[in-house]
Amino acid sequence: MPAELSQMRLVDSMMHETRNPLNAIAIHLEIVSEKLRKSGASANVDSNLQAMRSQLARVDELLKKFASFMLPKKRGDGAFPLSSAVELALELLDYERRRKNVEVAARIEAGLAVQTAERSAASSLVLALLLNSLDRAPSGSRVEVSVGAENGKVAVVISNSGVRQLEADYHSSALEALCLQSGAKLIRREDAWVVSFPGIQPS
């Protein structure tokens, strides 16, 4: 079974299994709210109930982002929405960024999409490079991420301001495999990863 299909089934299954309990919680929350309202006690706990609803919505939102990142929806023309995939990855990695005390400056041209053989490989490649940059960034430093179109290609550039050089051994076979699967070309510059995809698809 192709990796993308396996991943799709895994994500679907995971979403079903996590959203069912979330759904049950939402229903019970509504029942409790109604019972409290009828007993006249809802005024004391309104803010708590509201907080629970907000947290529930927060978990659900995160799940949705995770699923969208893991399995980005193809556009109508079959292109992979690279700009939104990078945006989603940055949102999902926000905890990592805070933990490392790193500032991320993103400059993402909206709506850029590319042709790729495997969407999940393209997502994984973007994720691996972002994680690598965050891992290498010293506390208080800055990571710059840009997505832009040039000369018929869309490039994602991830650069670290706090380190002089990328670690030589990081350009591993795993990244090469992801490049092969996704059809991307990876260039290692002195302080940056540059990954480019062919075939700009106008959005």
Place this chain on the structure above:
Amino acid sequence: MDDERATGDALSEMLSQWGHRVETAVDGNDALKKAVEFRPDVVLSDLAMPQTDGLWLLRALKEDMPDCPVVFLTGRGTIDAAVEAIREGAYDFIEKPLDPARLKLCIDRALEKKETMREVQGLRRRLKQLGPSDFIGQSIGMRRVFELIERVAPARAPVTISGESGTGKEMVARAIHNLSPRKDKPFIAVNCASIPPTLIESEFLGHERGAFTGASQRRPGVFELAHGGTLFLDEVGEIPVELQAKLLRVLEESRLRRVGGKVEIEVDVRLLSATNRDLKAEIKNGRFREDLYFRLNVFQIALPPLRERRDDIPILVQLFIEKFNSDSGKRVAGIHPDILDVLKNYEWPGNIRELRNAIERAVILCDGELIQAEHLPPDLVGKTPERQSFRLPYGLPLDLVEKEYILGSLQRNNGNKARTAEVLGVSEKTLYNKLNRYAAEAQAAQGPVQTGTEGGAQGVAGAR
């Protein structure tokens, strides 16, 4: 329906809190069995389940209960399946975790639609009972008209039909003819206002060849054409006074002489007439002969304007929808209840003709199931003139007069019951009791309609 019993039970408790009567099921077979017994107004079901899933249930329900709205609950992984379900006829789908406000709104709308479709079915049944005729009505005023038509039809007596423009005077004339012993003979309708005064004598009596310039051949008049049958003269007040004497003679002697003719011809015609004019005033002004007036006015039928038979508007609307569906190959089922209220509150200066035109336009524009506000003529929607006066025909029972007055007052006060009760000088409780009674009577008048409800609570079989 939900394969997780605990979630199904929780959803059932929540829906019960909202006032619905609920049955739950754990799989498709169980759901179908319970739905057949319970006859729910709405089915709420999980979409993705291990064995008989939501789509299976939807297809099975379409066989047994095609009008029952099905709402699906779905996780992210089944959105495509939910879209497919909508294509197959599901009412809506809601993503998990559910937003109670959204679910409430969805169920309310589904119930509203179910109720509308139920009303449409009721109207269709009534139309079927009334038979294939454009001339229908169940209001007190129209029932009186039908009674008069049946009584007068077998006689030979002339009938004067009065009523505003567009009320269907010619249809009354046709109904009298069709119910009379003359039904197999000709029915000739003539609008006197549309004939130039110089031609009216020739039109009525016919002419011989060479009777006047242009009379190149003999031509029979409408009396001759209607021989043995019925002649309907619309706008009879438009007949020039000098011709009225000749008309009177034909009526009294049943004989006529064509223009330019020498011999008298016998004619056997039943004359029906109609006018918008006040003929008594015309007599005073010397524009209408009194003897002709009495000759024509042996029997009178007064058609009520549409604004005085508002109860007939729903069935008339449905009649015209069916008619124009058939003419245009459309499949409009009915009209949205709010829009029907607009039509019921409009004054209809053009009467049934105006209503018919409005529905023809709406059916052409409507691509969905129900006619909505945007399909009606713009000058009709949002411009329903306020009822300033209270007019009813004589002959109504007192309790019906009270009902019309109460409903009219309620409309005048924009549905505000407290203000209406104050204006009427009764307590709010009294007003509510009367309104509830009217609603119950209206429902009973629609005949037995199978519902899946008890005590007003609506049933929802469903889960997650």
